[in-house]
Amino acid sequence: MGEGVASARAVDRRAVFRAAALWLLFLAPFFYLTYGTSNWLASLGTAVPNLAFGWEGHIPFIAWTIVPYWSINAFYALSLFVNDTPDDVGRLARRYLTAQVVAVACFIAFPLQAIFVRPETHGLPGFMFDVLGGFDRPFNQAPSLHIALVVIVWDHWRRRLAGTWLAIWHGWSLLIGISVLTTWQHHVIDIPTGALLGLFALWLFPQGQASPLAGFRLTENAKARRLAGCYAAGAAFLLALTVPATRVSGAGLLLVWPALALAIVALGYAGAGERVFQKSADGRMSLAGRWLLLPCRLGARLNIRWWTRRLAPAAEIADGVFLGRMPARGELATYASVVDMTAELPGLSVPGLAWYAFPSLDLLPVPAARIRAAALAVEAARRHGPVLVCCALGFQRSAVVAACWLVRAGLAANAAAAVAQIKAAGRPVHLPFEAYALIEEAAR
Numbered sequence: 001m002g003e004g005v006a007s008a009r010a011v012d013r014r015a016v017f018r019a020a021a022l023w024l025l026f027l028a029p030f031f032y033l034t035y036g037t038s039n040w041l042a043s044l045g046t047a048v049p050n051l052a053f054g055w056e057g058h059i060p061f062i063a064w065t066i067v068p069y070w071s072i073n074a075f076y077a078l079s080l081f082v083n084d085t086p087d088d089v090g091r092l093a094r095r096y097l098t099a100q101v102v103a104v105a106c107f108i109a110f111p112l113q114a115i116f117v118r119p120e121t122h123g124l125p126g127f128m129f130d131v132l133g134g135f136d137r138p139f140n141q142a143p144s145l146h147i148a149l150v151v152i153v154w155d156h157w158r159r160r161l162a163g164t165w166l167a168i169w170h171g172w173s174l175l176i177g178i179s180v181l182t183t184w185q186h187h188v189i190d191i192p193t194g195a196l197l198g199l200f201a202l203w204l205f206p207q208g209q210a211s212p213l214a215g216f217r218l219t220e221n222a223k224a225r226r227l228a229g230c231y232a233a234g235a236a237f238l239l240a241l242t243v244p245a246t247r248v249s250g251a252g253l254l255l256v257w258p259a260l261a262l263a264i265v266a267l268g269y270a271g272a273g274e275r276v277f278q279k280s281a282d283g284r285m286s287l288a289g290r291w292l293l294l295p296c297r298l299g300a301r302l303n304i305r306w307w308t309r310r311l312a313p314a315a316e317i318a319d320g321v322f323l324g325r326m327p328a329r330g331e332l333a334t335y336a337s338v339v340d341m342t343a344e345l346p347g348l349s350v351p352g353l354a355w356y357a358f359p360s361l362d363l364l365p366v367p368a369a370r371i372r373a374a375a376l377a378v379e380a381a382r383r384h385g386p387v388l389v390c391c392a393l394g395f396q397r398s399a400v401v402a403a404c405w406l407v408r409a410g411l412a413a414n415a416a417a418a419v420a421q422i423k424a425a426g427r428p429v430h431l432p433f434e435a436y437a438l439i440e441e442a443a444r
Contacts, residue, residue, distance in 0.1 A: 016089055020080035023093040027100075028077075034104045038140055042111035050115045051142060051250030052187045061118060062182040063125040068172065069179035070128055072146060075153045082160065095152045095201040102197055103145040112141035116184040129183075142253060144186050144194030150176050151198025155287065159207070189250040196257055196292070203264075203278065203288035212267075212275040219271045224364055231266035235259045258295035265296055265344075274343035274359040283340055283347015283355040290346060300344050300392055307393050314394070315427040318411055320386045321378060323402045323427050325394040336385025339377050341366065341397035354381060360397050365434055371442035375404040399429045400439050407443035415439035 042048055076096070083089045121129050154173040161169050180186040186194075205211055219225060238259035245252025268276035278289035304325055313331050314324025322335070326342060332350050340347055343359035358374045360366045374389075378401065381387045389405070391397035403418035412418035415436040422429050 012085065015086050016083050017081060019086035019089040020083065023089060024077055024080055027093060027096055030097075031100060034100060035140070035145070038104045038107035038111075041108055042113070042140060048111050048113045050113050050187065051189050051246065051253065052115055053189075053250060056188055059181050059184075061116075061184055063121045063129075065175070065179040065182040066121075066125045066128045066132070068175045069146070069183050069185065070132070071172075072149055072153065072176055075157070076149060079153050079156045082156075091205045091207070092152070092156060094205045096149070098201040098204055099145060099148040099152060099197055102200070103140075103143055103148060103194075106143060107140040110142075112187075114141060114185065114187060118184050141186055142190045142193045142250075143197040144180060144190035145197075146180050146186070147177060147191050147194025148198035148201065151195055152201055155202055187250070189253050193253055193256065196260065199288045199292050200260065203286070203292055206278055206286055206288065209278075210275075212272050212278065216267075217271050219269070221364065224269045224271075224361075227363060228266045228269035231262045231269060235262035235266060238262065261293050261295040264293060268343075268361060269364075274361050277343045277359060279343055279346065279357055279359045281357055283338075283357040284349075285346040293344070297344060304392055307395075311428070312426065314388055314390070315422075315425045317402055317422050317425045317427065318406065318409070320382055321402070321405065322386065322388045323394055323398055323422060323425075324388060324390050326390050326392055327388060332388075334386055335388045337381035337387045339374055339381065339387060339389045339398075339401065341374065341389075341391040341401060345392060354384070356381065358401075360391075362392060362397070365432075365438060366397055366400055368438050368441040371400050371404050371438060374401040375408055375442065378402075378405045379409065395428060395430045396435070399427075399431060400435050400442075403429075403439045404442045407439065415443070 079092060080089055083092065118129065120126075150173060154169070157169050158166060177191065180191065181188065204213070219228070236259075238255050242252055242255040242259070245255055264276050268274060277293060278286040308325045312324070313327060314322040317323050326340075326345050327335075327338070327348070329348050329350065332338070332348065332353055335353065337354040337356065338347070340355060340357045341360050342357075343361055347355040347357055349355075356374075356377045358366075358370050358377070360370060378387055378389055389398045389402045391399075399419070399422060402422060403412070403415055406412040406418040406421060407414060412421050418439065419429050419431060419436070
């Protein structure tokens with residue numbers, strides 16, 4: 001038995017090593033070929049612009065930081081071999097490839113250059129700068145591919161380290177990130193744009209789940225298509241605004257962040273579904289989901305504040321069951337469980353509180369099977385104490401679940417009676433006609 005397990009592990013290690021070696025044989029020449037080509041194309045320009053801020057002249061040149069700067073190359077290769085399965089190798093390699101392709105496309109379409117002239121450097125740092133200068137030119141700035149790779153590699157190792165080693169890794173990764181400035185390889189605006197690219201690669205190929213765009217099919221729901229169009233129009237507007245804003249200041253490139261967030265949400269409504277938010281059943285969101293979609297979440301928070309400013313956070317619709325908006329942390333003390341229907345907002349981690357998430361897109365019908373599953377979760381959770389059923393506003397997604405639970409529990413004769421009971425408890429409900437049929441179907 002033990003020999004069989006050891007043999008299987010040896011086979012797995014060989015498969016991982018073989019997959020990593022094959023990917024590296026492709027990625028290494030592809031990196032230098034595409035990166036070098038974009039450098040060469042940028043060098044042909046007579047007036048390649050830069051996006052340096054005036055105060056960047058105060059950033060010191062620290063020669064020894066070329067060591068952490070260079071170390072990303074070693075971690076790039078090593079990380080491919082430190083995986084559990086060939087599929088894990090493929091996921092990491094696709095993240096690398098995504099960052100590379102997007103960055104090079106930006107370098108070719110919008111070449112930029114660094115304006116600093118490094119002082120003469122000797123010793124090991126001088127040698128490393130000389131080697132770097134052999135293939136790197138002062139072009140290809142934003143988004144920083146170096147920073148994108150740091151984000152990808154940092155995420156890879158933070159899942160595999162703990163304790164002191166994890167703290168050391170966080171510190172070294174931060175040092176690599178800072179080194180792009182102290183080696184005068186990049187300007188400040190290159191860092192957030194590079195981080196955004198790295199997070200996009202993590203989002204596109206998430207850990208432990210399929211890509212949010214896998215199996216994408218254009219929705220047939222007319223309302224979903226309209227909402228996708230609205231979000232896409234917002235993304236296009238912000239991208240168009242980026243051009244004149246960047247001519248005024250390099251900070252204009254930061255408009256790419258909300259534009260990307262809106263584009264991702266547009267993909268969700270267009271057919272990818274709630275998976276674009278990468279929210280799990282316990283309410284947690286992936287690192288990439290939290291940061292990439294932060295601009296949209298801020299908008300959602302403002303929307304909640306506006307529409308519910310004159311309402312109580314929640315209303316008790318039956319003994320121990322409450323319906324309301326997405327709660328603040330300070331409002332959770334009275335609940336034992338939360339049944340959360342939002343896709344766009346992360347759950348809250350509170351000791352002793354159980355969080356059950358059934359991610360659903362706002363303003364669209366919740367499938368009957370999901371309504372039923374959430375209603376069953378309400379009934380099960382109710383045995384352990386008060387339950388809050390919530391969505392962003394508490395008007396639709398959570399309302400259909402609350403109504404379904406009322407019918408299933410025998411506290412309302414049908415969907416219409418359940419909705420009337422909710423309204424009588426002081427919670428406004430705004431349900432389209434088709435929602436009543438879904439409630440009835442889910443309650444059977």
